[in-house]
Amino acid sequence: MEECACLCGLGSSPGCPCGQKRQRTSETAVADGNQAQEEKHVEGDAAARCCPGSGGIPSPRPPPPPPHCSLQDLPVEMLVEIFACVPGTDLPSLALACTKFHRILHIDRIWRRRCREEFGVRENLPNLEMIGMSYREVYAKLFPYRHILGLWQLDTEHYRTLVNVAVDGLCITGWKYRPSLHTHVGGPIHFRPSFRIRLTKRKSAKVECLEGLDNRPHNRHIQIRKDRFTTQCKNTDHGTHLPRRLREEGGRVVEERQLYNWLTYRRLYLPLSHPDDLIRPGLFQYYYDAFHLKIAMLSFHGKYARVTKITGVSKKTLEIHLTRRIQLRDGEIFHNFDELSRVVQEMDEQVIGEQQQQQEDGTEESEGHGWQSPAQPSEGESGAAAAEEQPVPFVLPVGVRSIDQNYPATCRRCFYVVDTVTLPGFAYPRRFPGVFILFDENHFGFIWLELKYFFLYSRVQNTFQNVEAPSPQAFLEMLKNIQCMP
Incomplete structure (x- = not known):
């Protein structure tokens, strides 16, 4: 039987199967070496991720940092909805933040919602576009009179009554309680207008008195404080005939040479409610x-x-x-x-x-x-x-x-x-x-x-x-x- 030359170390013949097998074996060895080297690299990376003293257990990768996002990146429609929920007193400061916010705060929808929620303005004021007035301007007109809105107790010569001051269109109207002969004790109470503050675009607010027998509006002066306000009206048929005397008002002495109607209004709050109350106050x-x-x-x-x-x-x-x-x-x-x-x-x-x-x-x-x-x-x-x-x-x-x-x-x-x-x-x-x-x-x-x-x-x-x-x-x-x- 002919011996194979590869066994004697002389090399292999061209047709020897042992040479082909040896060649395949060397290629496989090289591949196995490369795979082992890659596995070592992988194990090295895993070891690098392991915490000291963790026994080789890999720790999770830290999450990637969140993408940078600011309020300015939000869409305009979303910013309009957000700004409409902010109190009107804070919106001017918000407008100073950037040019984008300043432009957005000129959108009338924001101020229409603020007028409705803070002052009780109706959803759509009549003739607002006709007179060329925006809700932003309406808010600016109403803002100085925000302390006068609500319920008040009116003192008139030892008699007290109830006054509700509310926004009525482009006016602020003081509605005085006046029960009717047909009013039932369980029905709604009745009011009639007592004074009105007209808000116009180009002029300052005008105060009108609606009292008197002829109900003809006439000028009235108003002085507003936080918890009370006073009004005075010159020589009308409902005026109080005061003698000529000196009155100290607002830190200065005024000589009354004419007849005035001085009225004082005291702030009224409704009671706070608690679940343990017998009934709702x-x-x-x-x-x-x-x-x-x-x-x-x-x-x-x-x-x-x-x-x-x-x-x-x-x-x-x-x-x-x-x-x-x-x-x-x-x-x-x-x-x-x-x-x-x-x-x-x-x-x-x-x-x-x-x-x-x-x-x-x-x-x-x-x-x-x-x-x-x-x-x-x-x-x-x-x-x-x-x-x-x-x-x-x-x-x-x-x-x-x-x-x-x-x-x-x-x-x-x-x-x-x-x-x-x-x-x-x-x-x-x-x-x-x-x-x-x-x-x-x-x-x-x-x-x-x-x-x-x-x-x-x-x-x-x-x-x-x-x-x-x-x-x-x-x-x-x-x-x-x-x-x-x-």
Whole structure:
């Protein structure tokens, strides 16, 4: 058998299969070496990614940095929607940021929304394009009068009434409360225009008085402060005949040689609401007599609730003691006026005794009792429990009179209440104990035991803008100010 030459080290013959096999083996070895070298490089990279002491476990790659994006890169339409949500007082500073923002803030859609949300301007003002005026200019006209919008209490010679100042087209109108003979205690309250501030493009705002027998507009001067403003009107048929005297106004002495009508308006905020309140606080109206429909404000202050008279002559406040509840026993207590009076009289003696003890101990609460923040929860039973409580039948006790006989047939709860009345010309108030009756979310009543009289209070259905108190402390200060006698 012929031996292969490759075995003797002499080389291989051209047809020797061993030579071909050897060549293939060397090529495979070279490829395997390259693959091993690549694997070493891969292992080196993996080792570089491993944290020290991690046992060779590779750590994740750090995420790539986010792409740079600023507010200026957003589309114009999106910026318009964002800027329309920014308060108008901050938009001028935003316009100084860059040229793009400055151009965008000239878009009228932004200012139309600000006028609607901040001043209550209607969505589309009539004749705005005809007079060549933009919403941006309307906002600039309304801005100096932003403090005058909302509810006010007007003092006119010992009589108080309610005034709602609101935007009306291109005017600011002061609507004075004036009940009609056909007004129902549960219906909306009525207003009539008292003054108007006209906003024009080329002229400064013009103040017109709408009072008087002929209702002919005439000039009126207005001085605006944050929490009150005053107006004066020259020699009209509704003017107050003042004697010639010196009056100090605004730090300077003015000699009054003509007849003026001086009116003072005090700021009114609506009460803050809390989930634990018996019912939602707010404005309520009631009949004091057959011809006088009055407005009062219900607010909650911890252990007490207050009903503060807004309109009328005298200063009147109901203080409801929420911790002194009168048990109804299925409403039977209303059938016997003597029994009802006895229960209230016992509670009144206890309250007077506690107040005297607090005075002796020096622990009497300042400014009466219930001057806590309206935002604090009541220490009595919660409003949710009052809503779940089953109502009981209600009837007026025998001998108790009332103008409004259309009162609810059932009630939820009753509390001891003190009616404090201060008449003009009297230095000290008088107090009268009574019964506070909670009917439902929109009605409550008061029984004046001494006069054997019943008052039905019904919630005012009108809605008002710019009536939110900036803080609970601001509401308390307002409440004290409006109770001062004019």
